Amino acid sequence: MGIGGSIFLLVLGAILTFAVKSSPDWISLQTTGVILMIAGAAGIVLTLTFWKSKKAAESATVEEIRRTNAARRDARRGEPQKAAPEPRKPQQD
Secondary structure: OHHHHHHHHHHHHHHHHHHOOOOOOOOOHHHHHHHHHHHHHHHHHHHHHHHHHHHHHHHHHHHHHHHHHHHHHHHHHOOOOOOOOOOOOOOOO
């Protein structure tokens, strides 16, 4: 949905809740507005959470690319490569 869609839901819900005075018999526009505002707020929170996790993954990928490029550069220069630390294995009981 994204930030734009979430803000749209939030604004639409606020308009229905606070600005519209008439309501048809078959639906409560105030209740519908509150539901839309909750959905918009949840959408904003979820979008920001996904952006944060995506940024962390991109940072890890960029760091790995930098290490790989540095190792290639050192290999071209004839310098000894630094040993990469082996990943830790989980201990088994």
